[in-house]
Amino acid sequence: MKHPLALVALACLSCNTYADIFSVFREADGSTKWQYVANTTASILIPTLVIVLVFMVRAHWRAVRSNRALTDIKATLEDRVAHRTAELQEREAYITSIVNSMPVMLIGLNQQLQITQWNKKAEEVTGRPLKDVVGKNLWEAYSSITLTEAQVLSVLESGETMIIKHAQPGQYSFDITLYPLDKQDDTGIVILISDVTKQVNAENKLAERDKVSAMGELASAMVYDISLPINSIFARVSSARQELEAADLGEVKGFLLSEVEAVRQSAQQATAIAQNLLELASSHRETKQLEAVPPIMDHSIELASQLFKDADGLAFKQINIRRNYAANLPNIPCFPAELAQVFVRLMRNAFYALNAKSWDDNNKPWINIEIGEFYDSLWIKLAHNGKCLSEDEQLDIFQPFFAMNSHPETCPVEQRLSYSYFIITHHHRGQMAVTSDEQNGTCFNIQLALG
Known part of the structure; x- marks a missing residue:
């Protein structure tokens, strides 16, 4: 459209600027032939308008084609965006599902x-x-x-x-x-x-089972090896006692018989210790049993009476055992043999603490045992009036003993209760603590869940 208009403008400018552009339309008398002007103008404008119209129609069709192309591109982009959005939403939902699962x-x-x-x-x-x-x-x-x-x-x-x-x-x-x-x-x-509680517990149980198996094998071998010399001692002591009773040794006879009897009792005590070691090695079971605690405690007291004797001091039978059991105590899920070992170890600790003191008629050794129910727990207290534990001993008594230790030993290995503490806290999910002072004595406290 621009080119024809430029040609028209150039034609107009090419006319002589000093001539009258309407001279061809004038009569000899100077009047204008307006009809000719109108016809000439129309003949010029009509082709020009036709040309402009052609170019406008052409431009319109180009615009239509461009709009169609843009519409198609827009639709394609919208499809791609929708597809991409759906993929992103699906991935996001998948990741969210993974995170939440x-x-x-x-x-x-x-x-x-x-x-x-x-x-x-x-x-x-x-x-x-x-x-x-x-x-x-x-x-x-x-x-x-x-x-x-x-x-x-x-x-x-x-x-x-x-x-x-x-x-x-x-x-x-x-x-x-x-x-x-x-x-x-x-x-x-x-x-x-x-x-990872279950995983750790499973690993601990597997390790404990391996340790118990190894301990059982070791204990069995030790019991067998110890039994041989003990049986020999029993046989020799019995033979010596018969000969002493038949012999006429005067005043020394009574002394010798008492010494032989002491040896016999020590051999019997060694046999009980060996048998208890064997029972400890084979005591662990996979599942708990519903048992009453008082009978377990009574059995432990009888076992302690066989195990703990001192030829130069007290015998466990000489200690006043005070039992205070509450009535109608419920049975609890437990490992009875393991609880018995815990109670025996506590009585052993009390026995040696009582042996470390001097006694008279006005001050006699005692062990006080209480078992009661408190809310959802069973409480067991074992107290004695023997030698008290120091503050350092109270801190270390439940800790394992290590041969290579960087700090000075405060509680000897033979007095420690780390395995008893392990049985209560790990195997029975309970609590165990100790208090000790000169005024109130020493008291071991055990808390066990009822269910």
């Missing part, structure tokens, strides 16, 4: 330690849904988490993964893993909290 707590934090991710396990453990905690500070949303802000910040700064093990012996075990995400993102850090 994880059997561990997953917590996501940004650089400001605000919660960005909180899976279903975290909701179950804390009781708080994602909408209530998102955007909040971790310790504001989950105050009982066993992590410090310094630990989280150290992982963010170092960029290294940190694994923390948190456990309460006999109660629970957790593995806490902290790892930072790509520093190009503002996603910060991810915290995984895994409850």
Whole structure:
């Protein structure tokens, strides 16, 4: 359209500027032939308009084709965006499903330690849904988490993964893993909290079973080896006693017979100790039994009477045993043989503490045993008036003994009750403690669950 208009303009300019452009339309008398002007103008304008119309129609069809192309491109882009959005939504749903199906707590934090991710396990453990905690500070949303802000910040700064093990012996075990995400993102850090209590308990049970098996084999061999010299001692002592009774030795005869009797009792005590060692090695079972505790305690007292004798001091039978059992005590799930060993060990500790003191008619040794029910627990107290434990001994008495120890020994290995503590806290999920002072004596406290 621009080209014809330019040609018309150029033709107009090419006319002589000094001539009258209407001279061809004038008569000789100077009048204008307006009809000719109109016809000439129409003949010029009509082709021009036709040309303009052609170009306008052409431009219109080009616009229509362009609009159709743009519409097709728009539809294609919309399809691609919709398809891509659906893929992203599907992937997001898949990732969300994975995160929520994880059997561990997953917590996501940004650089400001605000919660960005909180899976279903975290909701179950804390009781708080994602909408209530998102955007909040971790310790504001989950105050009982066993992590410090310094630990989280150290992982963010170092960029290294940190694994923390948190456990309460006999109660629970957790593995806490902290790892930072790509520093190009503002996603910060991810915290995984895994409850490995069952796994740790299973591993401990397997290790205990192996140890018990090895201990049983060792105890059986020891009992057999000890029995040989003890049987020989019994035979020689019996023979010597018969000869002494038949011989006429005067005043020395009574002394010799008493010495022989002491040897015989010591040999009998050694036999009881060996047999108890064998029972201890074979006492552990896989499942608990419902048993009453008072009969187990009475059996332990009888066993202690056979085991603990001192030729130069007390015999366990000479100690005043006070029994105070509550009525109608319920049976509890337990390992009876193991509880008996715990009670015997406590009586052994009391026996040697009582032997460490001097007694007279006004001050006699005693052991006080109480068994009662308190709410959902069974309480067992064994107290005595023997030598008290020092503060250091009270701290160490339940700790395992190690031959290579960096600090001075405060409680001798033969007085420690670490295995008894292990039986109560691990095998029976109970509690065990000790108190000791000069005024009230020493008291061992045991708490066992009723169910």
